[in-house]
Structures are given as C-alpha cells and as structure tokens.
Amino acid sequence: MTRTSATTRICRACVLAFACLAAHGLSVAADVAVSAHSRERVPRYSHIFVIIAENKSYERIIGPGTRAPNINRLAERYGQASQFFAEMHPSEPNYIAMLAGETFGIQDDDAFYCKPGMQDKWCPKAGSVGYVDHTVPARSLMDQLQSRGLTWKAYMESLPEPGALNARWPDPEHPIPGVPGQLYAAKHNGFLSFQDVQADPRRREKIVDFRQLDADLRSGQLPNFAHIVPNQCNDMHGRDPGPDVPADCLKSATDALIARGDRVIGELVQRIMAASLWGAADNAAIVITFDENDKDQRRGGDQSCCGSDPGAGGGRIPTIVITNHGPRGIVDSRPYNHYSLLRTTEEAFGINEYLGHAGDQRAGVVSMAPLFAVAH
Numbered sequence: 472m473t474r475t476s477a478t479t480r481i482c483r484a485c486v487l488a489f490a491c492l493a494a495h496g497l498s499v500a501a502d503v504a505v506s507a508h509s510r511e512r513v514p515r516y517s518h519i520f521v522i523i524a525e526n527k528s529y530e531r532i533i534g535p536g537t538r539a540p541n542i543n544r545l546a547e548r549y550g551q552a553s554q555f556f557a558e559m560h561p562s563e564p565n566y567i568a569m570l571a572g573e574t575f576g577i578q579d580d581d582a583f584y585c586k587p588g589m590q591d592k593w594c595p596k597a598g599s600v601g602y603v604d605h606t607v608p609a610r611s612l613m614d615q616l617q618s619r620g621l622t623w624k625a626y627m628e629s630l631p632e633p634g635a636l637n638a639r640w641p642d643p644e645h646p647i648p649g650v651p652g653q654l655y656a657a658k659h660n661g662f663l664s665f666q667d668v669q670a671d672p673r674r675r676e677k678i679v680d681f682r683q684l685d686a687d688l689r690s691g692q693l694p695n696f697a698h699i700v701p702n703q704c705n706d707m708h709g710r711d712p713g714p715d716v717p718a719d720c721l722k723s724a725t726d727a728l729i730a731r732g733d734r735v736i737g738e739l740v741q742r743i744m745a746a747s748l749w750g751a752a753d754n755a756a757i758v759i760t761f762d763e764n765d766k767d768q769r770r771g772g773d774q775s776c777c778g779s780d781p782g783a784g785g786g787r788i789p790t791i792v793i794t795n796h797g798p799r800g801i802v803d804s805r806p807y808n809h810y811s812l813l814r815t816t817e818e819a820f821g822i823n824e825y826l827g828h829a830g831d832q833r834a835g836v837v838s839m840a841p842l843f844a845v846a847h
Contacts, residue, residue: 511838511840511841511844512818512838512840513815513818513819513838513839513840513843514754514819514844515754515819515820515821516753516819516820516843517695517748517751517753517754517755518693518694518695518697518748518753518754518755518756519695519697519755519756519757519816519820520697520699520743520755520756520757520758521569521696521697521698521699521757521758521760521812522700522701522736522758522759523698523699523760523762524701524706524707524732524736524760524761524762525562525659525703525706525707525708525732525761526562526707526763526764526765526766527707527761527764527765527788527789528765528787528788529553529555529764529788529789530787531725531729531765532729532789533546533551533553533789537729538726538727538729538733539729539730539732539733540733541733541736541737542733542736542737542759542791545737545791545793546789546791547800548799548800549791549792549793549794549797549799549801550791550792550794550797550798550800550802550803550841550842551789551790551791551792551803552792552803552805552807552839552842553802553803553804554787554804554805554807555760555787555788555789555790555806555807555808555811556774556776556779556784556786556787556788556806556807557763557764557775557786557788558574558775558779558780558784558808558809558810559578559773559775559780559783559785560763560766560773560784560785560786561579561580561763562580562658562762562763563577563580563581563658563659563661563664564578565762565763565785565809566660566661566664566762567661567664568661568809568810568827568828569698569809570611570612570613570661570662570698570813571607571609571610571665571813571826571827572810572814572828572829572831573609573826573827573828574783575603575607575609576601576603577603577605577607578596578601579596579599580656580658581593581595581596581597581605581658582594582605582638583605583606583638583660583663583664583669584605584606584636584669585605586604586605587602587603587604605664606664606665606666606669607664608665608666609665609826609827610826611667611668611826612696612813612816612817612826613662613665613667613668613674613677614667615817615820615822615826616696616822619820622694622695622696623694623695623696623698624677624678624679624683624687624694624698625660625662625677625678625679625697625698625700626679626680626683626684626697626698626699626700627659627660627678627680627681627700628680628700628701628702629655629680629681629702630660630678630679631680632680633675633676633677633678633679633680633683634672634674634675634676634677634678635655635678636669636675637655638656638657639652639653639655639656640653640654640655641653641654649715650715651710651713651714651715651717651720652710652714652715653710654702654703654704654710655703656703659700659703659706659708659762660678660700662678662698663675663678677694681701684697684699688742688743688745688746691746691747691748693746693748695820696816696820699739701732701735701736703720704716704719704720705731705735706732706735707729707731707732707761708722708728709721709722709724709728710722719731736759740757740759743757744757744793744795749795750795751795754794754796754819754845755794755795756797756819756843757793757794758790758792758793758812759789759790759791759793760789760790760791760809760812761789762788763785763786764785764786764787764788765786766785766786773786774786775808776806776807776808777806777807777808777810777828777831777836778808778810778828778831778834779808779810790807790812792839792842792843794842794843794845796845796846797842797843797844797845797846798841798844799846801841803839803841803842805839807837807839808836810827810828810829810831810836811829811836811837811839812839813825813827813829814829814830814836814837814838815838815840815843817829818838
C-alpha cells in the first residue's frame with residue numbers, strides 16, 4: 472500500500488507555516504494556513520474510542536526496530552499524526568487537557584481532591600508555590616456530550632468499583648495478594664478532576680473498569696465516546712520493583728514494558744474492530760495516543776505546540792487514528808496536540824462549542840480533519 476502524506480494536499484507554504492508554528496508560535500503566514508485548514512471539517516461520527524498509553528516518545532514507538540509491532544502496523548495501515556505533542560509533564564495535566572482544553576494550572580500528579588496546603592499522602596506538592604485546587608469547576612466534554620443526548624464512559628483498568636474515589640488501587644493499606652500495588656492511578660483519570668463528576672454519583676457510575684468494557688463489547692452497547700486507560704502495567708508506565716510486580720512491568724525494563732503495552736493495545740483495537748458497530752454504515756474511529764513522552768530519557772528540551780502553556784511542553788508523542796470508513800496509509804505532519812484531539816472530537820459529534828484551547832485557532836489549534844476524513 473502506498474503511504475500518502477496529508478501535507479501533500481496543502482501548499483508548501485502552509486507546511487512551512489505550521490512548522491514555524493510548532494517551534495516559534497503563530498506567524499502571519501501561519502494565520503493563513505490555519506484559516507485554510509479550519510475550513511476542513513470533520514465528518515460526523517457515531518463512535519470515538521480513545522486509548523491512552525503512558526510516557527513514551529514518538530521515536531521509541533514508531534519506526535523499525537521498536538518493540539511496538541502492533542502500533543506500527545496500525546500506523547502503517549491507517550493513519551498517524553507524526554507531529555503530535557503533549558501539553559506538559561507530568562501525566563495528570565494532559566489527561567485533564569484532553570477533556571476540557573485546559574490544564575487549569577495543575578502541574579503535578581497530586582490527587583483530584585487536593586487543595587493548597589492540604590496534608591495528605593497523595594497531595595505531596597500541596598505546599599508548593601502556585602499550587603491550585605485540583606478540583607476543576609469548568610465545563611468539560613462530558614457536559615457537551617450529555618447536553619446533546621450523547622453517551623460517554625471512561626474505562627479504567629483495575630478500578631476497584633464504578634466511580635471509585637481511590638487515589639491508587641491496590642493501595643498500601645489494602646494490598647491484594649498476588650496483585651501489584653497501584654495498578655490503578657487516579658492521576659491517569661482526568662474525569663475525577665471535574666467537580667460535576669465528583670459531585671454526581673450518576674456521572675461517576677460512567678467511570679468503570681475493564682470488566683464493564685468486556686461486557687459492553689460483547690453486548691454491542693457501547694457509548695458514543697469511550698476513553699480507555701489500561702493499568703500501569705499495561706499502559707507502558709510501569710511500576711517500581713515490589714511484591715508481585717512482573718518483570719515486564721518494571722519501569723527499568725523499557726523494551727519489555729513497551730512490548731507488553733503494545734500487545735494490550737493491539738488486543739483492545741482488535742476487539743473494538745470485531746464489534747458490530749465497526750462494520751456499520753456510521754463512522755467510527757479509534758485513537759491511540761500517549762499522555763506525554765519519556766521525559767527522563769528525552770534528548771533536548773521540552774517540545775510543545777498549539778496553545779500549550781508558556782514554558783511548558785510534554786514532548787512529541789505517537790498518535791494513531793484508525794477509522795472504519797476513512798482513507799488508508801495517511802501521515803499527517805501538521806502540528807497537533809491533545810487540544811487538537813478535543814476539537815476534533817467536538818466536531819465529529821456535531822458540537823460547535825470549543826472548550827478552552829480547543830478553540831484557540833490563532834495558536835494553531837486545528838482539527839485533525841485529514842485523519843478523520845471519510846473515503847469516497
């Protein structure tokens with residue numbers, strides 16, 4: 472199959488303008504490029520599944536010789552955003568950005584309930600200068616979907632029960648024999664950061680574990696928007712050495728950790744594609760992305776684009792888009808980030824409101840239209 476670069480379908484000046492945008496901010500030429508690209512609308516989608524992995528750079532995952540054959544196969548066959556960036560380090564702000572277009576000043580992995588000055592084991596940064604309340608009162612993608620009668624679920628592997636408010640599970644006070652500690656981490660669950668979710672048990676019930684994902688895939692009763700996060704052994708994050716932590720879950724065993732996560736992601740994609748909705752006439756998409764790159768192993772400074780906070784940057788990360796009716800073999804080299812993905816999701820569901828930086832077109836935030844286009 473011949474790979475087609477999406478950038479060949481726009482003028483060379485636009486490509487250069489977007490490259491400049493990624494490195495230096497928006498220029499006059501980039502304004503023109505953004506305006507032209509903004510006219511490319513994402514077609515309507517009935518289902519979008521977003522699978523998030525952890526802490527790996529583009530170079531560690533994409534290309535020959537990596538330990539991620541499933542992700543590479545999907546990138547080759549379907550489409551990839553080759554210049555996709557995270558907002559910042561560490562994990563938590565990126566998960567929040569995916570859902571509301573902002574990081575809201577959160578710069579750490581403290582628990583969703585933490586407040587400035589709070590004394591709590593899961594709020595270790597609470598005494599820091601500039602620390603903010605980690606409960607966010609803002610409007611989110613969940614609000615947008617529900618206001619339009621659309622459904623959503625967050626599938627969190629190893630979550631102890633639907634809507635659980637645990638910061639970690641299993642935690643040191645509640646070990647489970649034979650199970651590594653802290654497989655589930657709320658820092659990877661951006662949904663709990665929102666006040667409307669914390670306060671509403673009906674919304675929290677939409678945050679479920681992978682047993683519910685299994686049941687929903689079997690029944691075909693899947694939400695319009697599904698946010699899927701494997702546990703810390705299966706998302707390439709890894710754990711420190713400890714009781715019951717397998718060798719391929721150790722943070723230090725990078726190649727084995729990537730291979731394990733790649734198998735899990737490949738299986739998830741295969742199971743979604745086996746669901747009846749994938750063969751239906753309605754459009755469906757699966758997005759594989761990461762929260763941030765491996766900051767401890769990166770070379771050079773942080774990288775970012777498209778409305779990220781000044782001085783921040785979460786680095787270049789792999790992002791793959793798989794569609795049931797879209798074009799094949801696409802490499803889109805426009806700069807994108809999680810704000811771009813949120814904007815794309817909003818457009819795909821017919822939402823004309825852009826949350827936060829998802830609407831920051833002058834900063835280069837545009838929809839990922841070439842990767843979600845429908846083949847004719």
